[in-house]
Amino acid sequence: MPEPATRRGLQRDLLIVALSIGGAAVLTLGAYDGPPELRWRLFAGAVVAAVAAGLVRTRPVTGVLLGSAALLTDQVIGPSLATVLIYTQVLYDAGVHGPRRLPRVLLWAGAMLTVAVTVLHLADGRAQDAAVNGVLVALILIVPVTTGMSVREWRDRSAADRRHAEQVARLAALDDRQAVAAERTRMARELHDVVANHLSVVAIHSTGALAATDPAVREKALTVIREHAVRGLAELRESIRVLRLDETALPGIEVGLDEVPALADRIRQTGLDVRVTTTGVRRPLPIAVDMAAYRIVQESLTNAVKHGGDAVTLEIAYGPDDLSLTVSNPVGANPAQPADGSGSGLIGMRERASLLGGTFDAGAVDGDFRVRVGLPAGEASA
Numbered sequence: 001m002p003e004p005a006t007r008r009g010l011q012r013d014l015l016i017v018a019l020s021i022g023g024a025a026v027l028t029l030g031a032y033d034g035p036p037e038l039r040w041r042l043f044a045g046a047v048v049a050a051v052a053a054g055l056v057r058t059r060p061v062t063g064v065l066l067g068s069a070a071l072l073t074d075q076v077i078g079p080s081l082a083t084v085l086i087y088t089q090v091l092y093d094a095g096v097h098g099p100r101r102l103p104r105v106l107l108w109a110g111a112m113l114t115v116a117v118t119v120l121h122l123a124d125g126r127a128q129d130a131a132v133n134g135v136l137v138a139l140i141l142i143v144p145v146t147t148g149m150s151v152r153e154w155r156d157r158s159a160a161d162r163r164h165a166e167q168v169a170r171l172a173a174l175d176d177r178q179a180v181a182a183e184r185t186r187m188a189r190e191l192h193d194v195v196a197n198h199l200s201v202v203a204i205h206s207t208g209a210l211a212a213t214d215p216a217v218r219e220k221a222l223t224v225i226r227e228h229a230v231r232g233l234a235e236l237r238e239s240i241r242v243l244r245l246d247e248t249a250l251p252g253i254e255v256g257l258d259e260v261p262a263l264a265d266r267i268r269q270t271g272l273d274v275r276v277t278t279t280g281v282r283r284p285l286p287i288a289v290d291m292a293a294y295r296i297v298q299e300s301l302t303n304a305v306k307h308g309g310d311a312v313t314l315e316i317a318y319g320p321d322d323l324s325l326t327v328s329n330p331v332g333a334n335p336a337q338p339a340d341g342s343g344s345g346l347i348g349m350r351e352r353a354s355l356l357g358g359t360f361d362a363g364a365v366d367g368d369f370r371v372r373v374g375l376p377a378g379e380a381s382a
Contacts, residue, residue, distance in 0.1 A: 013054040016089065020050035024082035042080040045070050049086040056090050060098030063090055064106070088144040095148020096155070103149050110141030198232030200302050201225075201270055224269050231266070256290030257316065260297055264314070267301050273311040274301065280318030285377050292352040293325060293375060299345045300327035300371045307331065307369070322358075323377040328370045349373070 024046030028039050049070040056063025067090035074083040095103040114137045121130030202225050209221035264274040304312040312329035346362055353360040358375040
């Protein structure tokens with residue numbers, strides 16, 4: 001079964017043939033005043049031209065040659081208006097549907113014939129006829145071709161615009177999928193930072209509470225466990241609230257370096273000595289930088305609790321255009337039994353720094369485990 005576009009094209013061709021033959025019958029058999037034999041000959045020529053008009057869309061060269069033969073025969077035995085009008089349709093369709101070289105050849109041939117007709121009439125001394133007949137030949141042979149070429153150019157440009165719009169739509173869909181994947185990654189990292197840090201502290205102190213025989217030590221461990229559990233639930237609840245209320249907001253509770261003193265106090269309750277030093281002029285930071293810096297400090301201090309010794313040093317340095325964070329802790333010879341880690345904390349810190357165009361480095365240096373982070377920190381956005 002033919003495709004819909006092919007079927008529509010065939011219907012169009014048959015309609016052109018039918019209308020052309022009907023119009024030719026009216027102009028030659030009905031309105032033409034001449035011998036019946038001549039009228040039928042002119043009608044036969046118009047029918048051939050009509051067939052050419054139906055062929056030119058699918059077989060442009062064949063249609064043009066057949067239409068030109070019909071026109072030439074008509075001019076010899078007639079001429080008739082019907083064949084001329086049908087031939088203009090042939091030339092128009094050749095300009096729209098034919099190969100790109102065909103309209104140029106037709107224009108060249110039409111221009112040459114127009115000049116030839118004009119020169120021949122001028123040579124016979126008929127200047128007025130030369131002007132009239134030259135214009136008529138140009139209207140028949142040149143105008144339909146140029147009109148078809150203009151329509152073709154507009155059609156091709158429209159098709160190119162549609163293809164461009166489709167490409168833009170596909171790229172937009174691809175960007176949407178990438179944005180969804182990036183958002184999922186960011187949400188996973190944020191929820192890891194919100195929950196995993198508190199759960200790590202809970203796991204460490206629950207192990208200590210189970211092993212402790214002194215009621216005071218056990219009570220202290222349980223107090224730390226409760227505080228971190230409550231804090232973790234509050235941050236998780238705030239993260240879910242923000243995600244539900246505003247999908248465009250950064251997921252998670254809005255925290256920053258101003259929360260570092262409170263964070264250090266909570267870490268000190270675990271028995272780790274936290275020393276915080278700040279250099280440079282403190283100033284408001286962009287929200288994304290402020291939140292990333294806090295999460296990196298939080299993850300680093302939690303790692304120190306799990307794997308470090310008895311003390312950790314945090315250095316926050318405000319530069320003219322950047323922010324530097326350095327977290328250093330000695331790795332104890334016999335540290336408390338740490339909770340197993342998957343390494344996702346370091347990966348998350350590296351990704352946070354990378355997304356902001358910053359630098360990240362972590363590793364053992366002279367018996368210490370040191371985390372160094374540099375973040376761009378220009379003027380805070382309004």
